[in-house]
Amino acid sequence: MTVLARTVEATRRYGDVVALDRVSVEIRAGELVGLLGPNGAGKSTLMNLFVGLRRPSSGTVELLGGSPSDPAVRRGIGVTPQETGLPEVLRVGEVVDFVSSHFPKPVGKAELLDRFGLGELVKRQIGGLSGGQKRRLAVALAFAGDPRLVFLDEPTTGLDVEARRTLWDGIRAFHEGGGTILLTSHYLEEIEALAERVVVVGHGRVLADDTVAAVRDVVGARRVSFDAGELPELPGVAGVQREGGRVHLVTSDPDRLVVELVRSGTPFSGLEIRPTSLEEAFLTITAAKEHAHA
Numbered sequence: 001m002t003v004l005a006r007t008v009e010a011t012r013r014y015g016d017v018v019a020l021d022r023v024s025v026e027i028r029a030g031e032l033v034g035l036l037g038p039n040g041a042g043k044s045t046l047m048n049l050f051v052g053l054r055r056p057s058s059g060t061v062e063l064l065g066g067s068p069s070d071p072a073v074r075r076g077i078g079v080t081p082q083e084t085g086l087p088e089v090l091r092v093g094e095v096v097d098f099v100s101s102h103f104p105k106p107v108g109k110a111e112l113l114d115r116f117g118l119g120e121l122v123k124r125q126i127g128g129l130s131g132g133q134k135r136r137l138a139v140a141l142a143f144a145g146d147p148r149l150v151f152l153d154e155p156t157t158g159l160d161v162e163a164r165r166t167l168w169d170g171i172r173a174f175h176e177g178g179g180t181i182l183l184t185s186h187y188l189e190e191i192e193a194l195a196e197r198v199v200v201v202g203h204g205r206v207l208a209d210d211t212v213a214a215v216r217d218v219v220g221a222r223r224v225s226f227d228a229g230e231l232p233e234l235p236g237v238a239g240v241q242r243e244g245g246r247v248h249l250v251t252s253d254p255d256r257l258v259v260e261l262v263r264s265g266t267p268f269s270g271l272e273i274r275p276t277s278l279e280e281a282f283l284t285i286t287a288a289k290e291h292a293h294a
């Protein structure tokens, strides 16, 4: 499959901070890849290397067969930054026209706005849009030039559920038409809803790069919850969390844990066992790797 973008052993330092540490990632044509990781993991730095806003301190970055610092190459991508300031006095349609004029084969105003549920706002001044509408427009603009590859850094931050779903529909439509996307998100629900592949980043390193389902399987963890007081030593516990009287234990072997809990004679009630969410999965991966490096 054609690789549209890749980093090879890319490291990025800011002074003493190593934001990315020898990261090698490939984005292949037609993929929708989610980039997941806690605050400060290095997600934005990786995005910025791909789109040419930053250069690696060492290692290489390749974009559409060329270099991200080449403006001609960058014309083939679409980007929505985390922070966006659009001119308040311009109308929605004017902003779309302005951005589209930079590309040889733009999507077309009506189609673009419709795709993102903004069709009725074409004459509205930017200053009169709600925060959510501005955000949706900013994301829509990443698609204006009919790009081969789109980078979305937290596209739906601050949006309500309905606006988020409209954006997801727009992103999915692009992907179903063969488009390739790399998106970061703090909403795990978003990564699970959109992405097929997930790259988990922590402390500047790639912790996992696989399907969403496989990342869960790698961890294979279950969350065992119950009400109890003091707990004895229990086998195979990867993490403990307490909420008032309720205890949540993360384990890869819930059966053994429950057997041992019963054997210990510890009084408990309200037993519940469920699969871990992606967030819990990546916290467990991060903790396990840190443990291994310690």
Ligand SMILES: Nc1ncnc2c1ncn2[C@@H]1O[C@H](COP(=O)(O)OP(=O)(O)OP(=O)(O)O)[C@@H](O)[C@H]1O
Residues within 6 Å of the ligand: 014, 017, 018, 019, 037, 038, 039, 040, 041, 042, 043, 044, 045, 046
């Ligand atoms: N311009 C900069 N100068 C100094 N340090 C920086 C700079 N940009 C990022 N960093 C540091 O590099 C590390 C990675 O930051 P980055 O913004 O890439 O993480 P992130 O995963 O995108 O986080 P978030 O989810 O909070 O946006 C952090 O420790 C951050 O403080």
